Amino acid sequence: MSDDVRELVDRCLRGDQSAMLQLVDTHRGQVFGLCYRMLRHRQDAEDVTQESFVRALKSLHRWDSEREFLPWLLAIAGNRCRTLLSTRKRQPAATSLVEQVSDKAHEHAAAKNLAEEVELALETLREEYRQAFLLFHQHELSYQEISEALDCPLGTVKTWVHRARRELIARLAQRGVVQEFKNEVRRV
Amino acid sequence: MKCDEFESHLDEILDERRRPEWDAQLREHSACCPRCRDLASAYGVLLEGFRSLKMPECPADMSTRVLESHLARPRLALPAKAALPAAAAAALFSTAAAVLVAVFLTRDGRREQVAFVSPPISQPAVAQAKVKQIEQIKFDLEQWKKVPLVGAVFASAADNDKSTDPYEELAKGTGRSLANVVLRMPGVAVPRGVRPLEPVYGPEGVGVWPTHMSDELRPVTESVTETFDLILDTLPVTFWASNTRDS
Numbered sequence: 001m002s003d004d005v006r007e008l009v010d011r012c013l014r015g016d017q018s019a020m021l022q023l024v025d026t027h028r029g030q031v032f033g034l035c036y037r038m039l040r041h042r043q044d045a046e047d048v049t050q051e052s053f054v055r056a057l058k059s060l061h062r063w064d065s066e067r068e069f070l071p072w073l074l075a076i077a078g079n080r081c082r083t084l085l086s087t088r089k090r091q092p093a094a095t096s097l098v099e100q101v102s103d104k105a106h107e108h109a110a111a112k113n114l115a116e117e118v119e120l121a122l123e124t125l126r127e128e129y130r131q132a133f134l135l136f137h138q139h140e141l142s143y144q145e146i147s148e149a150l151d152c153p154l155g156t157v158k159t160w161v162h163r164a165r166r167e168l169i170a171r172l173a174q175r176g177v178v179q180e181f182k183n184e185v186r187r188v
Numbered sequence: 189m190k191c192d193e194f195e196s197h198l199d200e201i202l203d204e205r206r207r208p209e210w211d212a213q214l215r216e217h218s219a220c221c222p223r224c225r226d227l228a229s230a231y232g233v234l235l236e237g238f239r240s241l242k243m244p245e246c247p248a249d250m251s252t253r254v255l256e257s258h259l260a261r262p263r264l265a266l267p268a269k270a271a272l273p274a275a276a277a278a279a280l281f282s283t284a285a286a287v288l289v290a291v292f293l294t295r296d297g298r299r300e301q302v303a304f305v306s307p308p309i310s311q312p313a314v315a316q317a318k319v320k321q322i323e324q325i326k327f328d329l330e331q332w333k334k335v336p337l338v339g340a341v342f343a344s345a346a347d348n349d350k351s352t353d354p355y356e357e358l359a360k361g362t363g364r365s366l367a368n369v370v371l372r373m374p375g376v377a378v379p380r381g382v383r384p385l386e387p388v389y390g391p392e393g394v395g396v397w398p399t400h401m402s403d404e405l406r407p408v409t410e411s412v413t414e415t416f417d418l419i420l421d422t423l424p425v426t427f428w429a430s431n432t433r434d435s
Contacts, residue, residue, distance in 0.1 A: 017255060024251035032246035042244055049246065053254040118237035137238060143203070162199055169230045172237075178230035 005069045012060055024053050030070065030139060031077045037134050038081035040123055048084055052077035067148065071141050075149035078131045085127055114177065121171035125164055132157050133164035189217040194224045202231065 008026070011019035031052055035045035056076050063072050122130060128150075135141045135149070136157075143161075147154040172178045189197070194217045201208050208214050208228045218225035247253075 017259075020255050020258065021251040024254045028246045028250045032250070033243050036244060037241075046247060046250070049250060050253050050257060053250075054257045057254070057258045113240075114233065114237035115240045115242065118234065119241060137235070140205070158203070161203075165199075165202065165231065165234065168234050169227070172230065172234060177237075178226070178233050 002069075006065055009060060009063065009065070009069065012057065020057060023057075027070065027073055028053070031073060033138060034074055034077050034131075034134055035081055037122065037138065038078065038127070038130060039084060040119075044084060048077065048080045052080050055080070068145055070139070071135075071145040071149035074135060074139060074141070075151075078135070078150070082127050082131070117172060117175055117177045118168070121168045121175075124171055125167055129160045129164040129167065132160035133168075136161050189213055191217075191221060191224055194218075194221070195227070198228060198231065202235075208232065 005023075005026075008019050008023050012023055028049065032045055032049045035048045035052070036042065039045050039048065052073070056073055059076075063069065122133075125133065132146060132150070135146045136143070141149070143154050143157050146157045150157065169178065194214065197211070197213060198208055201211055201214065208231060214224075214228060218228055
């Protein structure tokens with residue numbers, strides 16, 4: 001683990017506000033990236049990013065300094081995202097119509113490029129698959145780190161990532177982005 | 189290589205973040221299996237598309253917002269990070285010390301001198317006191333049964349007009365108003381704030397002790413706690429409670 005991060009955390013624990021600012025600045029891109037990909041809503045992603053950092057600062061004393069800092073931080077952010085997503089499911093009317101239209105207007109239209117197709121496909125994944133896929137492919141965490149961060153068995157994480165990839169491929173094939181396979185993609 | 193093996197190997201390659209097209213085994217199978225070739229190609233397209241995803245910038249003032257929010261939030265008094273290890277170390281040290289002492293004392297044949305039983309601190313003393321108290325209460329109760337209140341009151345108030353109400357007679361006997369007369373209950377200590385009077389002797393010469401409230405206590409006690417204490421001390425609740433605890 002980077003000694004810089006450990007030192008930064010130590011300073012934060014001593015109440016050093018400049019260290020807190022630095023800690024957030026160092027990781028805000030990655031936390032926001034995960035939140036945005038999970039929530040697909042910029043304002044929500046900003047709010048959850050902020051909430052995640054506040055929570056992280058509050059419980060910084062619980063971080064095991066023998067482990068990497070980023071997986072721990074991303075796990076907090078991922079949990080916050082999933083909480084918000086479950087709230088959205090319970091209260092569909094809570095999100096205003098304007099926001100829904102502005103963020104998802106292109107959902108049913110033909111995507112203009114590959115990136116948009118992948119983005120749409122990502123949205124169809126189950127939350128745990130998406131989180132595991134993003135932590136592995138976007139943040140390049142190891143399976144071990146994801147397993148520790150999400151507090152679930154390593155084999156489960158691996159299965160989630162494999163299933164996420166297969167479902168994304170199937171979705172892209174449905175949309176005609178990639179070759180439709182004669183046989184269904186093997187279930188993991 | 190079969191198609192199933194191809195897919196498993198493809199997963200391994202992707203798990204190791206390697207490029208499928210650089211793997212000889214995958215290339216060999218792909219050359220003769222269009223389906224697997226398309227599958228490998230689809231994965232390539234997926235990851236390429238994923239890498240090209242655009243990400244909006246995180247607001248630059250995020251750190252300031254976080255800090256403001258963090259400082260504004262009331263913080264719970266959590267134990268400091270170093271406190272727990274220190275407490276754990278202290279517990280570990282004391283346990284280790286106890287084990288060491290035990291081993292030292294037992295290793296050279298002096299086992300019979302070692303007593304691992306906790307010293308009898310005050311349990312017998314407490315029990316004896318409780319037995320003594322209960323015996324006293326029993327004795328008092330027996331005495332109380334022998335001495336009718338009316339008789340006691342009549343004996344003390346022989347010169348006053350008699351009535352059928354023993355409390356009223358007792359008030360007359362002590363020269364106090366009825367509201368201020370407190371009867372001493374058998375087996376219960378004198379309540380706080382209550383001054384005992386001279387005992388009143390019954391026909392068999394056994395005394396009862398009527399008491400009255402002190403001036404400081406009137407008209408009521410000064411706090412709920414004191415009132416509660418008075419009730420507890422005045423009524424035979426303590427006797428009941430001590431027996432209940434024992435059972």
